[in-house]
Amino acid sequence: MDFRLVGLTRRFGSNTAVDSVTLDIPAGQMVGVIGRSGAGKSTLLRMINRLADPTSGSILFGDVDVSKLHGKALRNWQRDCAMIFQQFNLVPRLDVLTNVLLGRLNHRSTALSLLNIFTREERLMAIAALERLGIEQTALQAAGTLSGGQQQRVAIARALMQSPKMVLADEPIASLDPLNAKIVMDALRSINENDGITVITNLHTLDTARNYCERIIGMARGRVVFDGRPDELTATAVQEIYGSDRDGAGIDETMTSTSITLSPAADLAAPASADFRPAVPAKA
Ligand SMILES: Nc1ncnc2c1ncn2[C@@H]1O[C@H](COP(=O)(O)OP(=O)(O)O)[C@@H](O)[C@H]1O
Ligand SMILES: [Mg+2]
Numbered sequence: 001m002d003f004r005l006v007g008l009t010r011r012f013g014s015n016t017a018v019d020s021v022t023l024d025i026p027a028g029q030m031v032g033v034i035g036r037s038g039a040g041k042s043t044l045l046r047m048i049n050r051l052a053d054p055t056s057g058s059i060l061f062g063d064v065d066v067s068k069l070h071g072k073a074l075r076n077w078q079r080d081c082a083m084i085f086q087q088f089n090l091v092p093r094l095d096v097l098t099n100v101l102l103g104r105l106n107h108r109s110t111a112l113s114l115l116n117i118f119t120r121e122e123r124l125m126a127i128a129a130l131e132r133l134g135i136e137q138t139a140l141q142a143a144g145t146l147s148g149g150q151q152q153r154v155a156i157a158r159a160l161m162q163s164p165k166m167v168l169a170d171e172p173i174a175s176l177d178p179l180n181a182k183i184v185m186d187a188l189r190s191i192n193e194n195d196g197i198t199v200i201t202n203l204h205t206l207d208t209a210r211n212y213c214e215r216i217i218g219m220a221r222g223r224v225v226f227d228g229r230p231d232e233l234t235a236t237a238v239q240e241i242y243g244s245d246r247d248g249a250g251i252d253e254t255m256t257s258t259s260i261t262l263s264p265a266a267d268l269a270a271p272a273s274a275d276f277r278p279a280v281p282a283k284a
Pocket of ligand 1: 038
């Protein structure tokens with residue numbers, strides 16, 4: 001089902017965080033949203049998931065106006081578009097398996113949820129999700145004892161348990177080292193390619209967006225200033241996305257790349273060569 005944002009706007013007082021964003025996102029796309037800090041990326045994703053309410057505009061999934069949902073229909077929507085956060089948002093003291101099973105809560109009756117009873121099928125589904133992400137051996141560990149990369153994989157397994165139609169990821173690799181960043185981005189790619197699920201991910205680095213996303217949306221000051229394929233993202237477009245913020249500061253390489261030194265603007269348009277260069281062997 002196609003997904004559309006029409007004139008989506010969110011104001012905080014006099015500050016317009018997201019300013020009249022209109023986008024069509026066909027089912028099954030892998031979309032990267034880039035832009036400097038404060039551009040409105042998180043607010044955009046949070047509105048889609050209805051963690052934040054729009055000031056105006058609409059969010060349309062097929063014929064449904066998501067911005068008007070409430071109650072059970074709203075909870076169903078939040079199940080359908082699973083959210084992944086920079087800081088994982090797991091329950092650290094609960095074991096990994098239970099954290100993953102929590103993704104199932106919106107599929108269940110309140111009574112069963114309160115009793116925390118999961119069926120055998122749900123447990124098998126959770127283990128299969130953990131296996132898919134290569135972390136089944138952590139199932140009985142407290143989630144808080146895992147490395148950041150492992151925790152983000154648990155969060156992805158939890159998202160899969162929601163049987164989502166869409167996955168929204170807000171800077172999912174911003175807290176990870178390059179090797180774990182690659183593992184997490186590869187997992188998102190696999191969900192997109194193998195399961196056909198639409199993925200919309202905010203990314204703080206340009207090279208990751210180029211390497212993983214078929215479509216890149218560039219935001220600046222709440223507006224969409226670029227929307228196209230990675231090969232259309234020229235130095236001029238990059239300049240427009242990152243070139244100036246509300247305070248007029250210039251491009252800072254830390255916000256466009258974790259692995260490439262950006263000096264001449266021309267480099268920005270060149271395809272990223274090696275996004276990830278793991279310096280350490282994979283940790284089991
Ligand atoms: N809850 C909030 N209250 C007030 N202002 C907010 C809130 N959330 C975001 N903003 C403001 O909205 C703008 C966009 O923020 P955000 O969506 O977090 O951008 P990004 O994710 O691109 O860094 C910023 O100016 C930010 O300060
Ligand atoms: Mg953000």
